[in-house]
Every structure is written in C-alpha cells, then in structure tokens.
Amino acid sequence: MQSTKFIILALFACIARPLVAQNITAFEDFNVVPMESDKILAHTTVLVDGRKIIAVGPARSVSIPKNCEVVKGHGKRYLIPGLADMHTHIDEQEDLLLLVASGVTTMLNMGHANGQFITTTRQSVNEGKTLGPYTFAGFWIDGVPESNGFYVTKPEDAKAAVESAHKLGYEFIKAYSLVSPECFRAICATAKGLGMPVVGHGQRNLDFREAAETGLCMLAHAEEYFYTYFAKGKGPEAIPDAVQITKETGLTVTANLSAYHVMAAQWGKPDVLKKLMEDPDVKNLRPENRDQWEGSELARNKGSLDKRVPFLDTLVKSLQDAGVPLLAGTDTPGIPGLPPGKSLRTELELLVKAGLTPYEALSCATRNAGGFISGVLPNQEKFGHVAVGERADLVILDGNPLKDIANVNSMEGVVVAGKYLPKSKLDSMVREQSRRFEAEVALQKEFEASLKANGLAKTAVDFSQPRGKIALREHYLNNLGYACLGAKKIKQAVTLFQLNVKLHPESANVYDSLGEALLASGDKEAGRKAYAKAAELDPTNSNAAKIAAEKD
Template sequence: MRAALRAFLTLWLLFAGAAFARAETIVFTDVNVVPMDRERVIARTTVIVTDGQITSIGIKAKLPAGTPVVDGKRAWLVPGLADMHNHVTSRDDLSLLLANGVTTMLNMGEATNAFNGRTRIAVNRGEVPGPYVFTAFVVDGDPQYGHFVVRTPDEARAIVRLAKANGYSFMKVYTNLSAEAFAALADEAKRQGIGVVGHNVKAVGLAKQLAAGQAMVAHVEEFFYGFFPEPPADDQNAPPADARIAEAIALVKAHDAFVTSDLFNYRTIAAQFGKPEVVKAYLAAPEARYLSPADRLAWAGSGYQKKAVDLSRRVAFEARFVKAMADADVQLIAGGDAPTIPGQVPGFALHEEIDAMLSAGLTPWQALSAATRTPGAFIAKTVPGAAKFGVIAPGYRADLLLVAENPLEKPATLRAPLGVMAHGRWYDRAALDAMLAEVSARRAAP
C-alpha cells in the first residue's frame, strides 16, 4: 500500500511540476539566450515556441490570453544537450537523461526490439518523457563480442535494408567485419540513405572507411587501432607520437567526418583495469542509486577489474589529441558508453564528458558545441528529413535548457537545470526532481 501511494505521489509531482506539458504555445520571457550558432549571447529577450518548434526570438507577439509563460528572471537559455553515444534502452534511463538536460540521444548498438520499435517511437512522438532518440544497428564479422554477424556482401546489403525498414538511422560497423562486407555495407548505406558510424574495422582501417563514406568515428581511441602506427612490441600501450596528430586531423577534415569525444569513458575504463576497489567506488557513488539492478550486477562483474593494464599515457595523449582536434575545428560530438561501462550513469556521464573536455583544455564554447550544435550538424548531414536541433533559432526543435548562469563562463551550471523543454513539453525543476526520485525509488525497491 505504501509503495502504491509513493508511486502515485511521485507521478502527481511529476505532472504537476511539468505545468505546461501539453501547451501548443509557450513563451519564455526575460531570458539570456546562448543560441550556439556562434559564440554570443542575446541578452534579456523573448523566445516563443509553438508545437515544439522555435518560432521567434526577440519578438513580443500578441498571444491569446492564458498562453503559458516561463519567466526566465534573467536566467540563461541554451540548446538541450545531446548524448551521441550511449546504450540506453529503458524508460528509467530516458528519464535520467532528460533530468540531466539531455534532449537528444543516439543508442549506438544492441537496442532491444521493443526499445527501437516501440519506446523510440513513443518518445519521439512526445508520448513518453525522454530525449529524441536515434538508434544504430551494430554488425560484426564474428560473434566474439555478441553482435549481429554478417560475413558476405549479400548479407551486408540485406542487413542495411532490414535496419532501415525497422527505423534505425545508422549502421554501426564493428572490429571484425570483413573488408568485402564493409564495402558492400557502405555502398548499400549510400543507396538507402542511412549513415555509417562505428569502430575501426581491422581489415579496412579508418582511412579507407572514411573514404568509403563512414560519417563518424565512435571513439577517439579507435585511432590507436586503425590509424596510428603499431606500438613497439615491448610496450603495447605506448601512445603515438604527438607529431602524428596532425595527420589524423588532416584525414578527418578531408572527409568532413565527425569524431566522438569519449575522454571520460576512456579515462574511466583505464582507471579500473585490475582495480576492483575502483569499481566498488563507482557503485558507491551518489549517482549509482539510479542504476538498474542488472547494470549494478554487470558493473560488479566487469572484466576490466580482472586484469591490470596501464593506459595512463594513452589517456594523457587522448586529451592532447582531442584538444588539437577542437582547435583545428574537427567536428567533435560528445558521448560515452553509459550505462554499459562501470562508472557511467546515463545523463550524469555526459556532464562528466563535458568536464573531461574542459580539463583537456577545450574552451567552454568548444565543449558545449560538442554537446549541442555539432550533434545537430551531424544528424542534419546523415539523417535525411530529420528536424533541425542544437541551435536556438526559428525553425529548430525547441530542445531547451534553462540554467542559472552563463554556461560559456560557468559550464558547471549545466548540471543543475532550472528546467528542460523536450517534445514541446516544459519540465520545471520540481518535475525533474520528481523524475529522479521516481527512478531512485523504483530501483531501490526489492
């Protein structure tokens, strides 16, 4: 009885807090807009949203009586954040993302059929709270990593068509795909208008993959395996020479490709190799109370802690590499591997990635671009017909984040949004807190 009452009260708080959840038009007044089209601020202005789309900035139109108004009180309005590499498949994890200001996500493989075919559609229609969802279908050349296997060009072409028919926006290529299968997959993807993303394919290499049309490299560290020279036999975890960074940057820019900055992900993996006490610390962290029981068990049994490996020099190199890419205007997008990697809780992990980019020397503008405008550019290039997002401008999706301070000066403000808009719904702080409380209560229950 108490559990049922608690669930009822939590739901009541959630929808009571989201005061303007289904309004057709919502007006934001007295907000400082950080539009992210370029590095600037539009001070103390008005933003009007209609049917989930931004319709005007700075125009005080006459609106019908009773039109919902959010008084910004000089707070800062920025585009919603994008997590472009996760493995979220549950409604609770979608709530965690939204409560952290994430309004767009890309599931990078192994989404369940129910998530891709039912939950994704419901969320993208605005029927279920969560960020706008894109999904990638992952394929490999053998079952070593548990992914869907294709071995021949005919199988590769067929799986592209099947993935498109089932609503996937991307094909994710994995390590052991054959060169012949990759070539067929890349060619069929062009024909079908579906993007190719993913890892280094050992039989091909990143240079040939990008030349064949792969739009995005899913981890910065894939350059260790598919572009930089092999390390010495007696020092397999040695980093590449910094002098080779310029060659990698030239390759990416030549093909107008995107790279996922996963500094926090790689650093988190490196920290736990051979160190079960580190994984225990991850499980004891405050954010871990939001983990599902299955994820808690998976973290506790992770194989990383069973083998000692020193990746510290590669972690340091990767930070220098990402900084160099940012300064060279490589198209970086933010992501990680939550919740599959111990230490990465959905939503919270994206803020850790932003912090990792800042620690690597990126400016707040560069780091925030990787979580807003550049993901929007990536989707615009790779998903035909997708609605525009990532910038506050008329005609763009009204994915919005209201924060207390200027994120271009104090990026930490992004961790505590005053409110979030997604799918035309406004969730104030009370509603976001209720989301978190509901997830915590449900996942703490026996």
Template sequence: MLRALLTLWLLLACAAVARAETVVFTDVNVVPMDRERVIARTTVIVDDGVIASIGRMAKLPAGTRVIDGKGAWLVPGLADMHNHVTTRDDLALLLANGVTTMLNMGEATSAFAGRTRIAVNRGEVPGPQIFTAFVVDGDPQYGHFVVRTAAEARAIVGLAKTNGYSFIKVYTNLSAEAFAAVAEEAKAQGVGVVGHNVAAVGLAGQLAAGQAMVAHVEEFFTGFFPAPPADDQQAPPDDARIGEAIALVKAHGAFVVSDLFTYKTIAAQFGKPEAVKAYLAAPEARYVSPADRIDWARSGYQRKAVDLSRRVAFEARFVKAMADADVPLIAGGDAPTIPGLVPGFALHDEIDAMLAAGLTPWQALSAATRTPGAFIARTVPGSAKFGVVAPGYRADLLLVADNPLEKPATLRAPLGVMANGRWSDRAALEAMLAEVEATRRAR
C-alpha cells in the same frame, strides 16, 4: 511512499507530454550556439514544438503559457551521441540532466528500438529524441549481429532502415567485403555509417568509403596510428602524428565522438576491483538498475592489470588539437554498460573532461549541442533541426542559472528542460530522479 512518488511522477509525466500549442519564455539570456554570442534579456516563443521567434513579443491568445526566465540563461538541450540506454528509467535520467537528444550506439532491445523510440519521438512518453544504430560484426565473439558476405551486409542495411534505425554501426571484425557492401548500400538507402575501426579496412579506408563518424577517439590507436613497439604495447602514439589524423578526418568531413571520460574511467579500473566498488558506492549509482549494477560488479576490466595512463593523457592532447583545428567533435557518455558511467550524468562528466583537456566552454558545449545537430542533419535525411536556439529548430531547450560559456557547471543543475516543446520545470525533473531512485530500490 513508492506509490505516492509513482503517482506524482505519472501526473508530472502526463503534464510534460501534453504539448502546449504556444509557450513563451520571457526575460531570458539566450546562448543560441549558432556562434559564440549571447542575446541578452529577450523573449523566445515556441509554437507546436518548434522555436517560432526570438526577440519579438507578439500579441498572444489568452491562456498562453508564459515561463518567466527572471534573467536565467536559455541554451539548446544537450545531445548524448553515444550511449546504450534501453529503458524508460534511463530516459528519465537523461531528461533530468538536460539531455534532449540521444543516439543509442548498439544492442538496443527490439522493444526500445521500436515501440519506445516511436512513443518518445511522438511525444507520448517523456524523453529525449531517440536515434538508433544497428551493430554488425564479422565474428560472434563480441555478441553482435554477424554478417559475413556482401549479400548479407546489403540485406541488413535494408532491414535496419525498415525497422527505424538511422545508422549502421560497423564493428572491429567485419570483413573488408562486408564493410564495402554496407557502405555502398547505406549510401544508396540514406542510412548513416558509424562505428569502430574495422581491422580489415582501417579508418582511412572507412572514411573514404563514406563512414560519417568514428565512435571513439581511441579507434585511432588501432585504425590509424602506427602500432606500438612490441616491448611497450600501451605506448601512446607520437604527438607529431596528430596532425595527420586531423587532416584525414577533415578531408572527409567526418565526425568524432569525444569519449575522454569513458576512456579515463575504463583505464582507472583495469586490474582494480576497488575502483568498481567505488563506482557502485558513488552518489549517482543509486540511479543504476540492478542488472547494470550486477554487470558492473562482474566487469572483466578489473581482472587484467593494464596501465593506460599515457594513452589517456595522449587522448586529451589529441582531442584538444582536434577542437582547435575545428574537427567536428560530438560528445557521448557511453552509459550505462561501462562501470562508472551513469546515463545523463556521464555526459556532464564528458563535458568536464573536455574542459580539463583544455577545450574552451564554447568548444565543449558545441560538442553537446550544435555539432550533434549538424551531424544528424547531414546523416539522417528529413530529420528536424536541433542543437541551436533559432526559429525553425526543434524546441529542445535548457534553462540554467548562469552563463554556461563562463560557468559550464551550471549545466548540471537545470532550472527546467524543454524536450521537443514539452516543458519540465525543476520540480518535475527532481520528481523524475526520485521516481527512478525509488524504482531501483524497490527492485
């Protein structure tokens, strides 16, 4: 059975990798995501991995591949802008869930950051377009690459760029001197700066120095909002301060990763081993690698009882306020390093969490499509445009049964996915999932 599934997967993968020169989608309702609208019952032509036209049916060469949408809905492929995916199996999970762009936010293996990233981005291996961030910290306690001086910080920016990293991710214990050098050198070399609150600097200083993205909403707890009272360390900030945080982000044009589901999932397992057991028994857990399952079971969250419920509720209000103020939010799944977060599925969970917080479907879908495209366009010079269905944009497309602006749940069941011009229909997506599940069982 495993051999048969593997053979089927290889055949489908090879078909997916072979990019057709021209692919035509007919009878599709397009949700372009350039603004809140629908282009009804139209035609989209893809040529050599790029959207060539919408609405014009030119005379096409014999043998041109035509995909009859039958009135389905065509939207931009989804973007997971904060994950820790490092394997081809997890890339398959992302693709099968409609994710066509990803940002690995740290600790990618050298093989993934180099060989796998290059192969996927060239179209030699199926998967979403990959961007990577190199993590630097000032202390080894979290296991990250350590830089302590300005000279070391400048050097690592150049090395990261040489090795294909698009971003430097700054971490908590970086010194003020090292952060300043990272920010200055990154600006000079065209490398984006993203990451956590650096305790020695604070988010106001980091954004002023050019940091383009805050990697977690909860970084504002330690990096901007006043410290909680000594007798109530998990007290949430005062809602009256939300406007100040929004003003700071907007003043610098920074992006913020919405990770509501991540934070809620972490909060739910503090001091609760039974929660981790439930995550391991969930249906999506059959796609989790044996190594990650072991790490989940050993997670330190379950060893310490902390009540974060008020902060979880505050984050929901904060994200809703940011969305309503047009702060550029980008969605991230943060899988698979945190128990309960499965690649691909976690991004849909985040979209659902944004909806539960009161965001409209347009706001939530924007955070997973057009806004990530705007983020990459601003921070990665020369990158292909994506995140909108429009001529000249990378052909990253998701075909779904219903209008996601009315029924966002339709995104969880794609009829097909096109990643950089390579089409995988529902049968191919299901085969990807089946092959990952079979591989996990075999190990």
C-alpha cells in the same frame, strides 16, 4: 547583426499566424545562448508552440499571448539548447527519464537495442507520447570473430543485413571493428543507396583513410585511433598526420572522453570501482545496471591506460583546432561510472579540461550534433540551436555555461519536444523511480527467501501477482531462468519463464526465453507458440519468427 536576425524572425513568426494560448509556452527574459556563436542574447524571450520554437527576440518586443504558460528568467537565468548524447546503449524507458532529468533531449543508440525499444518505445518517444530524448538508432554489424553483436562473413549477407535494418526503421548502420573489407564495402554501398549513414568503430581490416573514404562518416570513439592509425607504434608525434587525414576525408568524431577516462581510472583498481559504487547516484540506476557495474571486469584487468589519457586529450584538442566536427558521447550505461545523463555533463567538463573552450565543448552536444544529423539525415527535424523553426528542446541553467562549463550542473528545468518540466518535477520523478527500484530489490530478496523455504512451485504461485505496483523485474527472472537452463534444470527454467510471462506479458523477450526453455523440455508445439508471440510483439526478431514457422 546576430541579434537583428533573431528580432526579425521573432516578429515574423508572431505576425504570420494567430497564436493559440493553450499551445504556447513563453520563456520570458532569459539570457539565451543560441549556439550560433559564442554570443549571448541578454533579456530575450523565447516562444514555444508545441514541438517548435516560433519566436526568439528581445523581451521588450516579443508579444506573449494571454493565458499561456510563462516561465520567467528574470534576466538572470540562462537558456541553452537541449543536450545530445551521440553514443549510448540505452534501450530501457527507465533510463530515458535519467537522460531528460540531466538535460539530454536527443540521443543516438549505437547498437544492441532490443527490438521493441526500436519499433515501439522509440516511436512513442519521438512522437512526444512518452517522455524521453528524441532517439536515433544504429544497427550493429560486426565481422568474425564477432564481439557480441550481429556479424556477417559474406558481402551478400552484409547487404541483406543493411536492407533489413532499413525496413525496421534504423537510421544508421554501426560498423563494428572486425568487418572484412569486402563486407564493409558492401555495407557502405548498400547503406548509401538507402540513405543510411554508416558510423562506428575504426576498421581493423582496412586502412584508416580507406575506411573513411569508403563510407564511414562518424567515428564512434576518439580512442579508436589507438587501435587503427596509431596501432603500429605511432605516438603523439603522428597526431598531425591523423588529424589531416580525418579532415581531408570529412570524418566526424565522437570524442567519448568520459568512457576512456573512467575506464582508465578503474583499470586494475578494485578500490576505484568500490568508490564508484558508493556514489549516491548509483541508487538511481536500474538494479540490473548496478549488477552489471559490480560485475565489471575492468577493475580486474592487468596493466594501465593512464599514459594514454593525455595522448587522447591532446588528439581531441588537435581535432578541434583543425576544424574537425566533434560530437559528445558517453557509451552509457554499461561502463561503471557512466550513469545516463550525468555522464554527458562529465563529458563536457572533460572536453574543457582537454583544452576546448566552454563554447566549443557545448557545441559538441548541441549545434555540432544538430549539424551532423542535418548533414546525413536532411529530412529530420532541426535541433541544436535556440532558433525559430527548430525542435523545442531547451535547458534552463542558473549559471553561464560559456563562462564555466560546470554550470551545466546548475539545471533548473528542461523542455523536451515543447514540454516544460521544472527541476523539482524531474527530481520528484527520479526519486519515485528510485524508490520503486529499491522496493523491487526488496521483493527479489523475499522471493529468494521463499525459494529456500517453500520451493519454486509454491513461490512461483505466491509471486505471480504484483504487490501493489511492485512486481519481480523482468531481467531478474530472465537471469534466474537462464541460470537454470545452463544448469540443465529445464523444468525450473520453464517455471521461471512462465512466471515472467505472467508478470510481463507486454515483453517480447520473455516469450522468446520461454520458447527456448519449452523446446529444451521437448514441448515443441508450445515452444513454437511462444516464439510466435515473441515475433508478434517484436517484428525485428527474425529468429523467433523462423523458429515459430518450423515444422517437425
């Protein structure tokens, strides 16, 4: 019956309007995994027109327009929906390439994204102008004592924060752990009125059931049960009760096994972190990500998380068995061992090891993600299936992922918003980016040698222009500038931030940092001008706008 449905849709789509060959890509004679069920459609052809799938049907029946691009499956390759990572903290364009190169075509940023990524980069990606996964974004709100995000202490401030996030284009509100009950209720009420789903951590100041009933629609990590429902000494014997409450309240859960497993593996174990840093894929990380991994505190922590790992796996399997919707997420890229893209494939393998079938695990990163978005944001493009009318996000595999989930690693190509990229092209792009990273790191070493030999003033002049296509990285100079600022070396900080502005004039952050240093130097007029430029480039930076408008 399923096959008949696809044939009818395919024929209708082909007859309904003329097909223009230059807009069409045909994926001919594949084993299609539509993810409507665990059935595979053998010898099936899929037609893509721009961003949309327009036909899915038997290879012998679907008419392929002349002169269109044809990708052949030869009856052997597999075609699955693009993957969705529903918990990331990615806000750099360079990381988007790594996601796509691993078959990730949708992501949810769960907070701390820089404003320009939200208002500019993300829009360009979602419109298909810049390569990357279709991106949804959540605005992070915490209580006190805050962790490292935006926080509120009064309901009226919580309401204003949600309204501001809505104006800036965020789809979600991410409620972090320590929001007060009054503020959490204000967040949920305001967000509901604006059509913004509330996702996030388990609330430490509210009963688990009450948090879900108040408006939390998705739990960002399954481990959050440890800090909420199981916090008062409950053990695995209480899993059925936790699952029952979850099901009754309609909560969706992002498993995020990869984050907890990798944290447990390196908790208090420096040798494990050292081994992670030796992984060949580390060279593909942005240099600042590598530095973040190397400086991680996890390996220096006391105690062990090892006993909780099987507890978490059992909980996730129990949630699946009870019919609780599960999503796949990774928390990439900040935690050592979770590189963008590759970590989602690890997540799928861990879900299977926890007891899910390959189909159930793959569902978490495809049909469940699409169903979750359709349920909470009904006006968004549909995705998560290989089906007519859905966004043309696809992954080509050499092996059957429903037989062995490890076959998600046999990727041979990706289709993102209708654009087909073979593995060879993606691999080449990643290699080129990695070579640039290495050249930038080498340039940083030259810069540091010049500082010792010639001093900052001359070095800043000598490095004020790119060397070919290579320039000092924005994050590198910013970190040096703030190190000087912290050491009360204000003049040097101003020089470093001015160099950053010259090399990266498109970045709001460099102007914000320069403004801070100029104010510290006593040059209020120049400082306010720098903040004004930061606010111009990043409309989400209300603090920069406020400082720019101040009078003496």
